[in-house]
Amino acid sequence: MTTEQFIANKAVEAVKALYGADVPADIMQVGVTRKDFEGDFTLVVFPLLRTSRQAPAATAQAIGEWLTANCPEISGFNAVQGFLNLNLSNIYWRESLQEIISDASFGQLPGTGRRVMVEFSSPNTNKPLHLGHIRNNLLGDSVSRLLKAAGDEVIKATLVNDRGVHICKSMYAWEKLFDGATPESTGIKGDHLVGDCYVAYAKLEKEHPEVIDDVHKMLVQWEEGDPQVRKLWEMMNGWVFDGFEQTYKALGISFDRTYYEHDTYLLGKELVQKGLDMGVLVRDPDGSVWCDLTADGLDRKLLLRSDGTSVYMTQDLGTAERRFAEYDLDSHVYVVGDEQNYHFQVLKLVLKKLGFDWADQIFHLSYGMVELPEGKMKSREGTVVDADDLIEKMYQEAKATSEESGKLEGIPEDEKERLYHMIGLGALKYFILKVDPKKKMLFNPKESIDFNGNTGPFIQYTHARICSILRKAAEAGMKATVADAAVLSPKEIRLVKILSGYPQKVAEAAAAYSPALIANYAYDLAKEFNQYYHETQILKESDATLLGMRLALIDTLAATLRKAMDVLGIELPDRM
Numbered sequence: 301m302t303t304e305q306f307i308a309n310k311a312v313e314a315v316k317a318l319y320g321a322d323v324p325a326d327i328m329q330v331g332v333t334r335k336d337f338e339g340d341f342t343l344v345v346f347p348l349l350r351t352s353r354q355a356p357a358a359t360a361q362a363i364g365e366w367l368t369a370n371c372p373e374i375s376g377f378n379a380v381q382g383f384l385n386l387n388l389s390n391i392y393w394r395e396s397l398q399e400i401i402s403d404a405s406f407g408q409l410p411g412t413g414r415r416v417m418v419e420f421s422s423p424n425t426n427k428p429l430h431l432g433h434i435r436n437n438l439l440g441d442s443v444s445r446l447l448k449a450a451g452d453e454v455i456k457a458t459l460v461n462d463r464g465v466h467i468c469k470s471m472y473a474w475e476k477l478f479d480g481a482t483p484e485s486t487g488i489k490g491d492h493l494v495g496d497c498y499v500a501y502a503k504l505e506k507e508h509p510e511v512i513d514d515v516h517k518m519l520v521q522w523e524e525g526d527p528q529v530r531k532l533w534e535m536m537n538g539w540v541f542d543g544f545e546q547t548y549k550a551l552g553i554s555f556d557r558t559y560y561e562h563d564t565y566l567l568g569k570e571l572v573q574k575g576l577d578m579g580v581l582v583r584d585p586d587g588s589v590w591c592d593l594t595a596d597g598l599d600r601k602l603l604l605r606s607d608g609t610s611v612y613m614t615q616d617l618g619t620a621e622r623r624f625a626e627y628d629l630d631s632h633v634y635v636v637g638d639e640q641n642y643h644f645q646v647l648k649l650v651l652k653k654l655g656f657d658w659a660d661q662i663f664h665l666s667y668g669m670v671e672l673p674e675g676k677m678k679s680r681e682g683t684v685v686d687a688d689d690l691i692e693k694m695y696q697e698a699k700a701t702s703e704e705s706g707k708l709e710g711i712p713e714d715e716k717e718r719l720y721h722m723i724g725l726g727a728l729k730y731f732i733l734k735v736d737p738k739k740k741m742l743f744n745p746k747e748s749i750d751f752n753g754n755t756g757p758f759i760q761y762t763h764a765r766i767c768s769i770l771r772k773a774a775e776a777g778m779k780a781t782v783a784d785a786a787v788l789s790p791k792e793i794r795l796v797k798i799l800s801g802y803p804q805k806v807a808e809a810a811a812a813y814s815p816a817l818i819a820n821y822a823y824d825l826a827k828e829f830n831q832y833y834h835e836t837q838i839l840k841e842s843d844a845t846l847l848g849m850r851l852a853l854i855d856t857l858a859a860t861l862r863k864a865m866d867v868l869g870i871e872l873p874d875r876m
Contacts, residue, residue: 304330314366321351339385346382356382393793396800398782407802407863412451418444420635421458425540426470426498428491429547429687435670435732437553440635442815445867450810459559462537468518470494473501490539547687567618572603580653591650601646624658631661638666665813668740694724697749723757726870730756733868734819754823762826764876766858773851780851791832798825822864
């Protein structure tokens with residue numbers, strides 16, 4: 301039970317005792333007291349005036365007096381017009397801590413019965429994953445974890461764009477310029493080799509524009525099932541898939557379902573025919589098929605070209621229909637950059653016109669692009685930051701920063717290596733996920749690895765520090781327990797307040813599809829612990845009751861940090 305629910309229930313009892321009326325708990329408006337007023341939580345009494353038949357101030361005063369007289373968990377109050385500011389007692393906060401400790405599933409919300417598909421990554425097989433893909437992958441993975449924590453059943457899906465003219469460009473360049481090179485013969489990771497082919501093609505076309513005709517011919521051959529073209533396509537895609545899998549593994553990313561464009565690009569054609577039969581789509585004289593959205597404030601949208609070939613929108617219509625039918629989805633979240641906002645606006649509208657009511661359950665999680673200090677990336681020019689290179693750079697930054705700070709002195713070399721990877725990856729994930737998805741962001745690897753700021757390594761180091769204290773306590777035979785006689789200091793109450801708010805933060809973050817709220821919650825909790833640690837005796841505390849409570853408090857704090865950071869896909873070390 302949250303503090304808000306506790307106060308609402310007690311207020312219901314107060315109204316019954318004072319005015320003889322039964323009111324539902326959901327009529328109670330309870331929130332954290334504003335910083336410029338004294339109190340922990342505030343009850344808004346305006347909804348109760350019809351029942352009390354008194355002025356707002358008198359109603360607040362009467363309820364406040366009843367609560368302090370009848371609830372030992374409420375130690376005081378002050379009434380400001382129709383706002384009742386309540387102080388919660390040491391008893392309440394001690395019991396809250398005991399409740400959190402006894403709840404093994406703390407932070408995991410009850411099941412909602414909702415089944416949600418989250419689609420993310422969805423790369424092209426003509427280049428390796430890059431920094432932009434990293435934000436997409438980390439955001440998609442974290443949102444999936446977040447929705448699970450909020451009680452949803454989640455299916456993580458990806459759609460691999462493995463066909464089309466852009467794929468043929470890499471294939472054409474490999475045939476003409478790469479002399480049979482393979483990942484094995486060159487020592488180049490498969491997706492990087494194919495990416496090199498794509499960059500080489502761009503240079504070739506710049507010098508010889510006529511080669512695009514050969515590429516289009518290759519695409520027609522692929523669509524006709526030409527054995528030689530298909531064999532080359534399968535071989536090069538195989539290289540890319542192997543490369544992608546290595547990168548996903550390094551990032552800790554996995555999928556429950558993978559779709560391939562070569563299996564899905566024709567799916568929407570039946571829906572287009574259905575739309576023509578319904579009269580919601582029109583065929584132009586040249587044979588192309590369109591959906592007129594001008595009455596909806598948009599424009600006409602092409603769904604089939606004049607030669608009968610489909611476009612991306614056609615594929616997305618068919619894929620969406622298959623997924624909702626296949627999984628009986630309650631919601632489908634597309635994690636795609638904000639340059640596709642219009643695409644998803646159109647997708648939902650067309651699906652609605654085709655009679656699919658579940659179109660309203662489609663949500664486009666639109667996120668801002670990632671830029672570097674030197675500007676935007678351009679894959680055709682080969683100026684992207686490859687994901688593999690960035691992961692390696694983060695490892696090197698973590699190693700250099702750790703050695704410079706001396707924080708890993710005395711740790712065996714093999715464990716240091718594991719920590720360098722953990723710190724580097726934690727820094728990368730946290731730096732990206734702490735930013736609200738809707739915002740563009742500037743990524744600076746060096747800035748992300750700092751043991752003293754709003755960073756992943758700061759939270760990792762805080763967790764390791766707590767684990768160190770708990771190890772020393774265990775070695776000395778000290779027990780972590782919250783006795784009924786334990787009295788919490790204001791700082792300890794502050795920590796319990798933050799801890800008790802974690803489930804609500806999960807609900808809030810899931811509703812907003814924003815892992816940033818969890819990231820910043822973890823930072824606030826870690827920061828508050830560090831202030832507490834510098835001001836409070838823990839292992840040297842002579843009072844056994846206080847010692848036991850403090851050990852239990854920081855143990856619970858460490859466990860909550862682990863849960864919050866796990867939502868971000870970040871591992872916390874036991875020692876640093």
